[in-house]
Amino acid sequence: MTKHSAFSAEDAAPAQTGRRFTSYPPASCRTAAAQATGCWLDAAVARRAEHDDWMEKHPSALAEFESVLAAAKGKQVVMFLDYDGTLSPIVKDPDSAVMTDEMREAVRGVAEHFPTAIVSGRCRDKVFNFVKLAELYYAGSHGMDIKGPTAQSKHAKAKAEAVLCQPASEFLPVIDEVCRALTATTAAIPGATVENNKFCLSVHFRCVQEEKWRALEDQVRSVLKDYPDLHLTKGRKVLEIRPSIKWDKGNALQFLLEALGFADSNNVFPIYIGDDRTDEDAFKVLRSMGQGIGILVSKIPKETSASYSLQEPSEVKEFLHKLVKSKQRD
Numbered sequence: 416m417t418k419h420s421a422f423s424a425e426d427a428a429p430a431q432t433g434r435r436f437t438s439y440p441p442a443s444c445r446t447a448a449a450q451a452t453g454c455w456l457d458a459a460v461a462r463r464a465e466h467d468d469w470m471e472k473h474p475s476a477l478a479e480f481e482s483v484l485a486a487a488k489g490k491q492v493v494m495f496l497d498y499d500g501t502l503s504p505i506v507k508d509p510d511s512a513v514m515t516d517e518m519r520e521a522v523r524g525v526a527e528h529f530p531t532a533i534v535s536g537r538c539r540d541k542v543f544n545f546v547k548l549a550e551l552y553y554a555g556s557h558g559m560d561i562k563g564p565t566a567q568s569k570h571a572k573a574k575a576e577a578v579l580c581q582p583a584s585e586f587l588p589v590i591d592e593v594c595r596a597l598t599a600t601t602a603a604i605p606g607a608t609v610e611n612n613k614f615c616l617s618v619h620f621r622c623v624q625e626e627k628w629r630a631l632e633d634q635v636r637s638v639l640k641d642y643p644d645l646h647l648t649k650g651r652k653v654l655e656i657r658p659s660i661k662w663d664k665g666n667a668l669q670f671l672l673e674a675l676g677f678a679d680s681n682n683v684f685p686i687y688i689g690d691d692r693t694d695e696d697a698f699k700v701l702r703s704m705g706q707g708i709g710i711l712v713s714k715i716p717k718e719t720s721a722s723y724s725l726q727e728p729s730e731v732k733e734f735l736h737k738l739v740k741s742k743q744r745d
């Protein structure tokens with residue numbers, strides 16, 4: 416298979432801006448080679464071929480909907496949904512990434528039929544304020560802050576309200592301290608913003624001039640030098656600062672399956688839909704369990720452990736609607 420960057424043109428810096436951004440190479444070597452020879456038609460053909468090749472390996476979950484249903488037949492579907500880029504489109508201002516009422520209704524419909532969790536890099540309260548559905552499970556801070564439903568529903572387990580998992584709670588004071596330090600240090604870079612996600616932080620560079628990306632990353636790394644228990648990862652035009660503990664969205668998925676009573680069960684079919692690098696941890700867990708499916712939301716080929724793809728949040732909504740309809744005709 417052609418190697419793709421998990422984060423390509425739509426998300427991050429081009430490779431030539433510096434070695435530390437080189438986890439974001441051009442879309443494919445084939446395309447780059449064609450571009451290098453100056454043959455743009457070849458490059459377009461190569462891109463198309465690359466896309467077709469990728470779609471064969473990660474087919475549309477809508478086009479293959481009946482196969483998904485067949486695989487899930489007789490099993491309990493559990494739905495896991497990432498937020499940004501999955502339920503809401505990527506926008507410049509993170510505080511404006513609202514979810515449409517139509518998408519909320521689609522998620523509500525799914526939650527009526529299946530246990531449903533939102534798994535986000537955002538602070539749990541913030542993502543709850545966007546989604547506003549009390550019958551769901553929420554895993555905020557990249558899974559480091561998990562809470563059960565606060566409203567009863569058919570699928571909220573009797574003790575759901577008691578579900579709480581905060582494996583990084585000892586990091587709260589240090590995260591606040593680093594948030595203050597980063598906010599002060601990056602203030603001179605226009606467009607840079609720091610978002611406090613409670614157990615982790617995001618430094619956004621979507622609105623920063625490309626020439627300043629390197630300087631911003633240098634500043635963030637210089638602050639982090641004094642905090643060896645924290646580490647930096649990269650998402651969609653965002654630098655993410657997280658505690659160095661072995662806990663990610665994959666662990667959150669496993670924790671929730673266990674909390675729902677599906678530990679070691681062969682009768683469960685988890686579906687995880689996400690668009691970001693951090694969602695890959697959950698896709699990998701599903702692969703290693705050999706149960707359920709991962710669906711990557713992306714318009715372009717990316718290296719992924721997901722089995723299926725959807726292009727954008729509107730397709731996610733359609734997929735959720737189809738799932739609800741299929742349940743209604745059961």
Ligand SMILES: O=P(O)(O)OC[C@H]1O[C@H](O[C@H]2O[C@H](CO)[C@@H](O)[C@H](O)[C@H]2O)[C@H](O)[C@@H](O)[C@@H]1O
Pocket residue numbers: 497498499500504505506507508509510512534535536537610612616617619621650651652653655691693
């Ligand atoms: O796990 P997620 O729910 O996907 O959260 C990952 C990050 O999402 C948000 O940032 C991204 O979306 C913003 C709004 O569309 C966009 O402006 C930004 O460039 C994206 O990186 C969120 O603000 C971050 O804190 C999350 O870590």
